[in-house]
Amino acid sequence: MQISDKYDFQAIEQKWQQRWESETPYRVDHNSAGEKYYVLEMFPYPSGRIHMGHVRNYSIGDVIARYKRLQGYDVIHPMGWDAFGLPAENAAMKRGIHPAAWTYDNIDYMRTQLKELGLSYDWQRELATCNPKYYRWEQQLFLEMLEKGLIYRKETTVNWCNDCQTVLAREQVVDGLCWRCDQPVVPKTMYGWFFKITDYAEELLADLDKLSGWPEKVVTMQRNWIGKSTGLACDFQVEEMEEQITIFTTRPDTIFGVTFMSLAAEHPLIPSLIQGSDREQAVQEYIEATLLEKQRASADKEPDKTGVFTGRYCINPYNGERVPIYVANFVLMEYGTGAVMAVPAHDQRDFEFARKYQLPVRVVIQPEGEQLDPATMEEAFTQPGRLANSGAFDGLDSIAAQQTLIVHAQEHGFGQPHITFRLRDWGISRQRYWGAPIPVIHCEECGIVPVPVTELPVVLPGAEHESGVHTPLHQQEEFIAASCPCCGRDARRETDTMDTFVESSWYYVRYTNPQYTDGPIDKEAANHWLGVDQYIGGVEHAILHLLYSRFFTKVLRDLGYLQIDEPFVNLLTQGMVIKNGAKMSKSKGNVVDPDELIKQFGADTVRLFSLFAAPPERDLEWNAQGVEGASRFLNRVHRLVHQQLGCCTASDPVEAEQLQGAAKQLHRKTHQTIQRVSENIESNFHFNTAISGIMELVNLTTTLVSAAEEIPPAVVREALETVLVLLYPMVPHFSAELWEATGHGTTLDSARWPSYDREAVKEEQLTIVVQVNGKVRAKLEVASDIEDEPLKELALANEKVVNFLQEKQPKKVIVVKKKLVNIVA
RNA sequence: GCCCGGAUGGCGGAACUGGUAGACGCAAGGGACUUAAAAUCCCUCGGCCGUAUGGCUGUGAGAGUUCGAUUCUCUCUCCGGGCACCA
Structure with a gap:
């Protein structure tokens, strides 16, 4: 031993x-x-x-x-x-x-x-x-996308950290500070490269329906991220000016309720709206303050809604009304058109803004069986209802009216149906050294010129030597110096590298x-x-x-x-x-080092525990004692197989029809386990229940081989071989070794996943639960082919049942095939 | 605020399309083997009552549907995740 x-x-x-x-x-x-x-x-x-x-x-x-x-x-x-x-x-x-x-x-x-x-x-x-053999091809793909018009360069305001000398993503700015160095993040206007992912927004959204093999949660997250909205794009003529303001709304049914107009601080029309007016300075000051505030804003709280009147008015094309134009801090330039028609009665933000600046609130959607009063409303009514104060459209159902109002705008030439996405183009420019260089050259004469494919890769300088220079590329003059592939003049190489998400x-x-x-x-x-x-x-x-x-x-x-x-x-x-x-994290001091675990228990045990402790999609609570349990199990299997080596090398076949008693029981359990493990893996990769199934088979085998009753070696061999094959995907070294030890000339890699025998898995005896008024009162052991009627008789005749029924007559007897009998009295 | 998940013994987790709640493992307690320990093996193990056969109760809380609910419906609490002025 x-x-x-x-x-x-x-x-x-x-x-x-x-x-x-x-x-x-x-x-x-x-x-x-x-x-x-x-x-x-x-x-x-x-x-x-x-x-x-x-x-x-x-x-x-x-x-x-x-x-x-x-x-x-x-x-x-x-x-x-x-x-x-x-x-x-x-x-x-x-x-x-x-x-x-x-x-x-x-x-x-x-x-x-x-x-x-x-x-x-x-x-x-x-x-x-990071190997040029990889990113060389990425650079080529970049050029092909550039050629196809899927990449462009534009100037945007970014979050810049002076210390790290790079652009930060929005989620990397914490309370206005750089997440890494805690230095203030500054807005910086600079050129960057963008992938036109928005060109694919519609398809990326539609094809989510094809992803039936994805968790619903992930699909939903992506759907929300893409954020498609449909509605109306509508032009409001600015009074006494040539210009129009185009707004986007998903609620054209509320358009008669517009009482003002809100523009984003960055809206391009603002300068001409205020130029030379007495409002010019006030508006400019407001915009500066707002932009600053926006930069500083922490992600988790919304600032109070503020705004300033521009002194200008525009005309609601549906009813010809004059509405004042405001600049407001809650309007995003990045979404829609950067201009929003404000309907305070039916939009909570507009409502708050209107109350604050004493702007009129006009109800144009009335809920069923109720009359809203603008004077006493405490919040916007955003539900559907019936149109009111909407001229010819009064009385229409608000959902149906949306389409009607869009058609109206189209017919009169001041608007059309419009779709907006929340998704933005993907900014891939990074100002760091350790990334794939963007393969273009800037020439004063020819503009942006792609590096010819034959000259790829554009290699990161210095990577061949341990001591090589690795400052960001814009600081490496030698790298920057290039000649224009078009005209041959001196030119400058692009110094941005690509976001690592590209790789x-x-x-x-x-x-x-x-x-x-x-x-x-x-x-x-x-x-x-x-x-x-x-x-x-x-x-x-x-x-x-x-x-x-x-x-x-x-x-x-x-x-x-x-x-x-x-x-x-x-x-x-x-x-x-x-x-x-x-x-697990270093700062919490609760990390478990895989190396040490492997040294202590072996890889198979570590694998087994991590598969056994929880189903894959759930969080897994690491438990040192649980690992020992996994290790104990493998040792138990090892001992059992070695103890039964004689059986394992037996060559006689299993004669399923001949089996009786313990042998039949083990044979049945073996096939039931094959079925169960296969189903557990197949349906949702629930290895935890698959493993517990195998454990049951091992436990039963251990019990039966040490009992008095003789079991044909072939049946034991079948059980143990099944255990080894079923375990192989999880603990490959362990199974491979025992497979070899049990006299197999070939490795488990050439073995096949077993299939189960439909006859063998059938139970001959069933435990039927007998309930009286829904409570379990007795259990019956019956032959599995019993009919409903004799089962019912059996249940009613049961001593315990009779006891519980006393004199009461059963009103109803429910028989669920092969499961239970419920007697209602 | 909105949208998704989740809640079952001391712990990790099982339970097929509504049909014996707690599989399997861990921990704990008791026992065997041992000079002793480790390892191994056996037994007990949701709670309450009972010497026991057994009874009552129990799947976050409350209601409902049903012969029967961890499972379905509604309301609520807590926890986790995502989005967050998206017009």
């Missing part, structure tokens, strides 16, 4: 990892004949070491990959590195080495860690996005042939492998990464590279790994 008391995970895991390394069973190529299956986990940022979140993510992915292989699919399961990004620059500065050196060192270490987890990747496909928007495509040198994408390989059948990653990427990737897929399709519309057929968003109720 000495040797088999605890299995030697260290030796076993090393042995199998070496074999997988040398025998490369997980390599696939697109010429293979079988049906393909693409499993992908979101690739990691090479921060230095993997953390428990990665362990969980990649364990889930690996189970799916191995499971699908056992089912006979050609599984492509690649891994790589999302290797550009700011942390590399910070670390490099701190340590005096180059970001490239830091990044590649991290990659080397983390690759080792992943291999120690026994993950079944096709390592030939590994890629790192992750198409890496899953490049994986299909990462060595391809004739273009960004090997169409044949891409066509064969895509889309990704199962994508797995954290829900924190629900919007940005997943939306950008969807956008890229559509662009690549339109560039002729792909034939799919959507990249990820099925998406699994796994929960966080938490400890003591909080997300």
Whole structure:
């Protein structure tokens, strides 16, 4: 018993990892004949070491990959590195080495860690996005998109951090300060590059309906993010001027209730509205203050609504009324037209504003069976109702009236139906060093000139040497100096690098042939492998990464590279790994280091626990004692198999029809387990219940083999082999080793997922619950083919039931087939 | 504020399309083996009452539908996530 008391995970895991390394069973190529299956986990940022979140993510992915292989699919399961990004620059500065050196060192270490987890990747496909062999093709895609008019450059106001010397995204500004260095963020007007994701807004929205394999939550988040609104675009003539103000509204039915007009502070018409008037100075001061306030505003509270009268009026084209034009702080220039018709009676913001500045409130929608009084209203009425004070449209239902009023505007030429999206174009310019250079040249004569494809890649300078310069590109004169590809004159190279989300928007495509040198994408390989059948990653990427990737897929399709519309057929968003109720983080001091766990328990145990402790989509509470439990289970299986080696090498077949008693019971449980585990994985990847099913089979086998009753070796062998195969996707080294130990000449990689015998899973006895008035009073053991009528008799005759019924006569007896009898008295 | 989730023993979590609530695991308690410990094995384990057969009660709270509700409907509380002046 000495040797088999605890299995030697260290030796076993090393042995199998070496074999997988040398025998490369997980390599696939697109010429293979079988049906393909693409499993992908979101690739990691090479921060230095993997953390428990990665362990969980990649364990889930690996189970799916191995499971699908056992089912006979050609599984492509690649891994790589999302290797550009700011942390590399910070670390490099701190340590005096180059970001490239830091990044590649991290990659080397983390690759080792992943291999120690026994993950079944096709390592030939590994890629790192910071490698020119990758970003060269990204630059080419950039040029093709530029050519197609999908990229433009524009001047915008951005959040700029002087200390970090870069643009910050809105979510990186915390209370007006830079999230990293706590220095004040300043507005800066500068040119930046944009991807026209809004060109695809309609399709990105419509195709959400195709994503039936995505969590509803993620689809909803994307739908809201895209934010489509339909309504009316309508021109209001400015009094005594040529200009018109175009507004967008989703509530044309309220347009007779307009009592003023609100413009965003940045609205381009304002200067001409106020020029030379006595309001000019007041308005200008207000605008300056507002813009400043906007910059400082913290994300979590809305400032009070303020505004200023411009001194001008415009005309409501529906009723010819004069309405005063205000500038207001709550109007966004980025959305709609930057001008809003104000209907205080039916819009809460306009209502607050009107009350504050004593502007009239006019009710034009009356609720059913009620009369609103503008004088006493305390908030806007935003529900549908019936039109009033609306001229010829009085009495119309407000929903129906929307269309009528739009048609009216069209007929009279002052408006038309209009659609607005919340989604904005994707600003990809970053002023940092460690990113993919944007491949264009600025020439004074020729303007923006693309770098010729033959001159790609535009390599990041200094990356070949540890000591190389890595200041931002706009500080590197040598890099900047270029000659114009058009006219040959001295010109300047673009110094912005691309947002790292660009790399992750198409890496899953490049994986299909990462060595391809004739273009960004090997169409044949891409066509064969895509889309990704199962994508797995954290829900924190629900919007940005997943939306950008969807956008890229559509662009690549339109560039002729792909034939799919959507990249990820099925998406699994796994929960966080938490400890003591909080997300693991260094600052909370509750991180668990995967390295130490693997050293202590082995990779299989770590994998098993992370799969067992919670279903994948939920948060997983890390529990050290739970890990020991997983380890104990594996040791128990190991002991059992070794104890039963004689059975395991038995060669006689299972004679299902002959089985009796314990043997039949074990045979039945074996097949029930196959059924259950298959269904658990198939329906929603609930590995936790799959594992508990396997545990039950192991427990029963242990009990039965040590009982007095003799069980044919073949039945025991069947049970144990089933355990090993079912466990293989989760604990591959462990299963592989025992599979070999039980005399199999071939590895589990060439085994097949078992199917269950429909006859074998049938129970011959059923426990029927007998209820009296809905409460369980007795249980009956009956043959499973019992008819309803005799079952009912049996229940009514039951001693306990009779006792409970006393003298009462049953009013009604409900029989649920194979489940229960409920007697109502 | 709006939109999504979620709430089940001491803990992580099970429960098929409404049909035995608590599978599996952890922790805890008791026992066996041992000089002892570790490991392993066996038993108990929602709460209350009872020596016990057993009874009552119990899935965040309250109502409802039903022969029967963790499951369906409504209202509410708490927790988590997303969006947040989007016209």
